[in-house]
Amino acid sequence: MSGDRRVRRTRRLIQEALVALILEKGYEAVTVTDVIERADVGRSTFYSHFTDKHDVLLSNLDDHDFLRPAPDSGGGLFAFSLPMFEHARERGRLVRALLGRRGGGPLLAHGERLLAEIVRRELLAAGARPSGALDLLVVCVVGAYMGLLRAWVDGETAASPAELDATFRTAVEPGVRALIDGDVPYPHGRDE
Amino acid sequence: MSGDRRVRRTRRLIQEALVALILEKGYEAVTVTDVIERADVGRSTFYSHFTDKHDVLLSNLDDHDFLRPAPDSGGGLFAFSLPMFEHARERGRLVRALLGRRGGGPLLAHGERLLAEIVRRELLAAGARPSGALDLLVVCVVGAYMGLLRAWVDGETAASPAELDATFRTAVEPGVRALIDGDVPYPHGRDE
DNA sequence: TTCGATAACGAACAGAATGTTCTGGAGGAC
DNA sequence: GTCCTCCAGAACATTCTGTTCGTTATCGAA
Numbered sequence: 001m002s003g004d005r006r007v008r009r010t011r012r013l014i015q016e017a018l019v020a021l022i023l024e025k026g027y028e029a030v031t032v033t034d035v036i037e038r039a040d041v042g043r044s045t046f047y048s049h050f051t052d053k054h055d056v057l058l059s060n061l062d063d064h065d066f067l068r069p070a071p072d073s074g075g076g077l078f079a080f081s082l083p084m085f086e087h088a089r090e091r092g093r094l095v096r097a098l099l100g101r102r103g104g105g106p107l108l109a110h111g112e113r114l115l116a117e118i119v120r121r122e123l124l125a126a127g128a129r130p131s132g133a134l135d136l137l138v139v140c141v142v143g144a145y146m147g148l149l150r151a152w153v154d155g156e157t158a159a160s161p162a163e164l165d166a167t168f169r170t171a172v173e174p175g176v177r178a179l180i181d182g183d184v185p186y187p188h189g190r191d192e
Numbered sequence: 193m194s195g196d197r198r199v200r201r202t203r204r205l206i207q208e209a210l211v212a213l214i215l216e217k218g219y220e221a222v223t224v225t226d227v228i229e230r231a232d233v234g235r236s237t238f239y240s241h242f243t244d245k246h247d248v249l250l251s252n253l254d255d256h257d258f259l260r261p262a263p264d265s266g267g268g269l270f271a272f273s274l275p276m277f278e279h280a281r282e283r284g285r286l287v288r289a290l291l292g293r294r295g296g297g298p299l300l301a302h303g304e305r306l307l308a309e310i311v312r313r314e315l316l317a318a319g320a321r322p323s324g325a326l327d328l329l330v331v332c333v334v335g336a337y338m339g340l341l342r343a344w345v346d347g348e349t350a351a352s353p354a355e356l357d358a359t360f361r362t363a364v365e366p367g368v369r370a371l372i373d374g375d376v377p378y379p380h381g382r383d384e
Numbered sequence: 385t386t387c388g389a390t391a392a393c394g395a396a397c398a399g400a401a402t403g404t405t406c407t408g409g410a411g412g413a414c
Numbered sequence: 415g416t417c418c419t420c421c422a423g424a425a426c427a428t429t430c431t432g433t434t435c436g437t438t439a440t441c442g443a444a
Contacts, residue, residue: 004390004440004441004442005440005441005442006390006391006392006439007391010391010392031429031430031431032431033429033431041392042392042393042394043393043394043395043431043432043433044392044394044395044432044433044434044435045391045392046432047431047432047433051432052431101301132349132350132351133355133359135348135349136340136343136349136351136355136359137359137363139339139340139343139348139349140336140339140340140359140360140363141336141363142339143335143336143337143338143340144332144333144335144336144339145335146335147331147334147335147336148328148331148332148335150335151328151331156327156331157324157327157328157331158324159324159328163325163328164328167325167328167329167332168332170367170371171329171332171333171364171367171368171371172336172363172364172367173367174366174367174370175364175365175366175367176363178362178366179362179363196411196412196413196419197411197412197413198410198411198419198420199420202420202421223400223402224401224402224403225400225402233421233422234421234422234423234424235402235403235404235422236404236405236406236421236422236423236424237422239402239403239404240420240421243403244402
């Protein structure tokens with residue numbers, strides 16, 4: 001544990017307060033004033049640690065590495081899928097607060113970018129060639145995955161990680177494989 | 193044209209001002225004060241027509257039917273895809289303002305629900321059976337489609353509607369077809 | 385235990401935004 | 415032309431933001 005105990009305490013109180021409030025009212029509705037009251041922390045203290053609400057959210061992202069499971073690229077295509085769903089279930093409360101619709105989705109964009117990078121690397125490793133078409137394919141795959149993740153986070157489904165993973169793979173893998181193996185930039189269109 | 197001319201004029205000025213401002217600063221950053229200044233309209237006038245910013249956004253949705261192309265279910269699977277991309281391109285400015293990340297995504301959720309209903313109907317028509325697995329599949333498909341739409345709206349790709357459509361179909365159709373024809377609720381898991 | 389550094393308190397502040405209310409005046413419908 | 419509706423404009427209470435500053439308490443190291 002590094003740093004002053006007071007600093008750790010204050011930061012933790014603020015982070016926890018924000019998460020709790022997001023779960024109650026949704027991200028947009030939470031004000032800085034709410035947070036400092038809940039955390040029982042002085043106003044100036046808040047601003048000496050964070051620049052604003054959003055900053056607190058990002059700090060949560062750093063402290064818990066909650067969207068970076070991808071232990072190793074051991075398995076085949078989309079190896080990230082199952083571990084990521086499971087990781088999300090373990091950290092249920094936090095993930096729900098930060099990634100769900102109530103979280104206002106400011107982190108969804110961040111998560112999508114992260115995932116897009118992972119997917120892109122996997123597809124390249126699987127033999128795809130860099131192109132505008134590949135980028136679009138990545139968007140498709142990420143969209144499908146995040147759709148499932150969000151549906152679970154928002155409680156729209158009671159499916160298990162295994163079932164979510166199965167749905168994802170079955171829906172997306174055949175098309176992706178065909179596209180990679182065929183190695184056609186655009187199926188019916190021009191490249192770029 | 194119904195109603196008082198002054199009313200029409202005022203409402204139109206406010207709607208146009210909001211769209212313009214969203215394109216400049218993004219939805220979140222636009223204030224009611226900005227809007228009434230741009231529209232050159234009194235403050236009380238604004239609140240006599242709309243309850244808030246979001247209300248203006250919704251009124252835009254009603255006036256232009258910008259996310260309801262789906263002319264008829266003529267073609268095969270995913271018949272909505274190409275017409276919808278084209279429709280989006282035609283209304284470029286407005287769609288960019290309302291659906292893009294700059295639009296804050298308050299309407300993305302609405303669009304997703306709409307699209308989910310369309311996709312669900314198509315899959316049922318194609319022979320799928322209602323189940324929890326089907327709902328998850330719909331989420332996947334919608335996620336992939338909206339991902340592409342958003343990528344285009346946000347200017348991340350210069351692809352044409354035809355190319356977007358092709359990518360979508362090629363990525364998603366094989367898996368969906370296999371799932372429907374096989375008619376297996378969950379590939380490797382339990383139902384519900 | 386002591387002591388210097390530093391973090392937190394808390395109150396106050398300017399600035400901006402929201403949403404309401406009122407009065408007088410202008411524009412449109414008929 | 416008349417009457418009624420809508421609009422302008424200003425003022426207002428309220429809420430939130432982000433900053434400042436003097437005081438107090440807490441920490442870590444010697």
